[in-house]
Amino acid sequence: MSAQAATLPGTPLPPPDEAMVRRSSGEQVALYIRRLIFEGRLRQGDRVPQDEIARALGVSRIPVREALLSLEREGWVTIKPHRGAFIGALDEAAVRDHYTLYGLVFGFAARRATERRTPEMVAHLDELCRALQRAEDPAAVARLSRDFGRLILQTAGSPRLRAVLRAMVGIVPGNFFALVPGAIEAERDGSRAIWEAVRDGDPDRAAWACAQKLQRQGDLVAELFATRGLFATPA
Structure with missing residues (x-):
C-alpha cells in the first residue's frame, strides 16, 4: 500500500x-x-x-x-x-488487551457498587436489565448500556474511577451494538450476570462478571477486525 x-x-x-x-x-x-x-x-x-x-x-x-x-x-x-x-499496524493482542483492561477497571467499580448497593439501586439495575432483554434497536441498547454503567459508577462513588474509564476510549467508531455482530446478546448476558452478583451481594462475582462481559466483547471486536482485514499480516 x-x-x-x-x-x-x-x-x-x-x-x-x-x-x-x-x-x-x-x-x-x-x-x-x-x-x-x-x-x-x-x-x-x-x-x-x-x-x-x-x-x-x-x-x-x-x-x-x-x-x-x-x-x-x-x-x-x-x-x-x-x-x-x-x-500504524493494528495488533489483535492490543485490541483484546484493551477490553481486558476495561473489564478489570469496570470490575473494580462493580465490586465497590456491590458493597455499597441499596435496595433501590438493585431494583433500578433490574429494570435496566429487563429493558435490555426487550430492546432490539442498537441505539436503545446503547442508551440502556450507558445507563447501566452509569448506575454502577454512581453507586461505586469514585470520581477517580470515572476519570480512568473516560480515558479508555472505545475502539469501534460508532454505535458498538450496530457495528459488532453478537454485541447485543453479549451485553444482555453480561449485564444480567453483573446484576445477579450485585443483587446477591457478591463483590468478587460482580467483578468477575464484568471481566467476562468485556472479554467476550473483545473477542467479538477482534473477530470483526480480522474479518475486515484490519490487522497487520505477518511479513
Whole structure:
C-alpha cells in the first residue's frame, strides 16, 4: 500500500455523523480517523490527509494535530517528524488487551457498587436489565448500556474511577451494538450476570462478571477486525 493515502485523493471524505458532532473538536477528529480506518479508507502505511480531514469536519489543523497525538498514544498512527502521520499496524493482542483492561477497571467499580448497593439501586439495575432483554434497536441498547454503567459508577462513588474509564476510549467508531455482530446478546448476558452478583451481594462475582462481559466483547471486536482485514499480516 502506498504511503501517500492512495485511496483518498480526489475522493470526497464522508461527512461526520451525529455522534461525532456532539464531541469536542479533538475527540471528533480522532473518532473520524478511526472511522476511516474501520471502513478501510485508510490502511496500514497510508499517510493521514490532515488538510482534507480538517476541511471535511470544518475545523482547523490544531484539533487534527491533537487527535493524532492521542491516536499515536493509542497505537493507531505513527508520527514521523517532518513527514507526517501514518496509519500504524493494528495488533489483535492490543485490541483484546484493551477490553481486558476495561473489564478489570469496570470490575473494580462493580465490586465497590456491590458493597455499597441499596435496595433501590438493585431494583433500578433490574429494570435496566429487563429493558435490555426487550430492546432490539442498537441505539436503545446503547442508551440502556450507558445507563447501566452509569448506575454502577454512581453507586461505586469514585470520581477517580470515572476519570480512568473516560480515558479508555472505545475502539469501534460508532454505535458498538450496530457495528459488532453478537454485541447485543453479549451485553444482555453480561449485564444480567453483573446484576445477579450485585443483587446477591457478591463483590468478587460482580467483578468477575464484568471481566467476562468485556472479554467476550473483545473477542467479538477482534473477530470483526480480522474479518475486515484490519490487522497487520505477518511479513
